[in-house]
Every structure is written in C-alpha cells, then in structure tokens.
Amino acid sequence: MDVKLAVGVLTFFGVIIGATLQYFFTKHVESLKHAKELKSKAYADYLDAISEDASYNHEIGSRAQKRVYAKIADAKARICLYGSSEVITAYSEFLALGGVFNSQKQKDAFTKMFSHMRKDSGGSEILNLQEIEIILLGHPNDDT
Incomplete structure (x- = not known):
C-alpha cells in the first residue's frame, strides 16, 4: 500500500511540476514574441513614415507635415526603446550623416540600418547591401 x-x-x-514549467516556458515564449512584434512594428512604422515624407511635398508647417513628423518621432522613440544595439548604432550613424540620401555614404548608412532592422525582425541577413539600395532608393546612378 505504501508503494x-x-x-x-x-x-x-x-x-504539478510539469504544468508549472509549461506555464513559465509558454509565458517566456509569448513575451519574446510580443517584444519581436513591437520591434518589427516600430521598424515598419518608421520606414512607412519616412516613405510618406519623401513621397509627398507637404506644405511647411501644414497639418499633414506635422502628422508625418509626429509619426517619425514616435517610431524613432520606439526604435530606441525596442531596437537592438546594432540597429540603434546603425540608425545613429545614418542620422549623424544628416538622415537624408544626398550622398553615397548616407545611402550606405541607411541600407546598413535597414539590413540590421531586417535581421533583427527575424529575416535573414542580406550580404549585398547594394540590392537593398537599388530596391529602396533606386539605381545608384538614378536620381530617384
């Protein structure tokens, strides 16, 4: 009977132990998934906002311009909050160069930042950054 x-x-x-471990592992995985979603959304929102800013000639000081700048500022803050150290470093390098695409060095900094964002969001690393530059910014010899 004792046996x-x-x-x-x-x-x-x-x-009891199995259920407890399963609970904590599930909670941990969901926490990681949520953090990845927040990070990816911040990156996508930033790229969306700068694309909108580049695509439209908003009147200086207009509501539309202020709205776009607010979206950019919000995404920047979330990138600083959730982004990896590689993304933040690449982003600060891009901004230190002016945050625009006037020179090849600025374009290179942007594509490097984009590549880090992609990798940080779960995508594979792209070794040929010129491919990203052509897709996002146009051919290097174009003015697009």
Whole structure:
C-alpha cells in the first residue's frame, strides 16, 4: 500500500511540476514574441513614415507635415526603446550623416540600418547591401 501511495504522490507532484514549467516556458515564449512584434512594428512604422515624407511635398508647417513628423518621432522613440544595439548604432550613424540620401555614404548608412532592422525582425541577413539600395532608393546612378 505504501508503494501505491508513493507512486500516486510522485505522479501528482510530477504533474504539478510539469504544468508549472509549461506555464513559465509558454509565458517566456509569448513575451519574446510580443517584444519581436513591437520591434518589427516600430521598424515598419518608421520606414512607412519616412516613405510618406519623401513621397509627398507637404506644405511647411501644414497639418499633414506635422502628422508625418509626429509619426517619425514616435517610431524613432520606439526604435530606441525596442531596437537592438546594432540597429540603434546603425540608425545613429545614418542620422549623424544628416538622415537624408544626398550622398553615397548616407545611402550606405541607411541600407546598413535597414539590413540590421531586417535581421533583427527575424529575416535573414542580406550580404549585398547594394540590392537593398537599388530596391529602396533606386539605381545608384538614378536620381530617384
């Protein structure tokens, strides 16, 4: 009878321990997934906002311009909050160069930042940054 009781008690505690471990592992995985979603959304929102700013000639001081600048500022803050150190470093290098695409050095800094954002969001690393530059900014010899 003592053996049956011991088996029952051990089984009970095994189930309790297993359920507890499963709960904490699931919670941890969901936390990581949520952090990745926040990070990816911040990156996508930033790219969306700068694309909107570049695509439209908003009147200086207009509501539309202020709205776009507010979106950019919000995304920047979230990038600083959730972004990886590689992304933040690449982003600060791009901004230190002026945050525009007037020179090849600025374009290189932007494509490097974009590549880090992509990798940080779960994509594979792109080794040929010129491919990103052509897709996002146009051919290097174009004025697009």
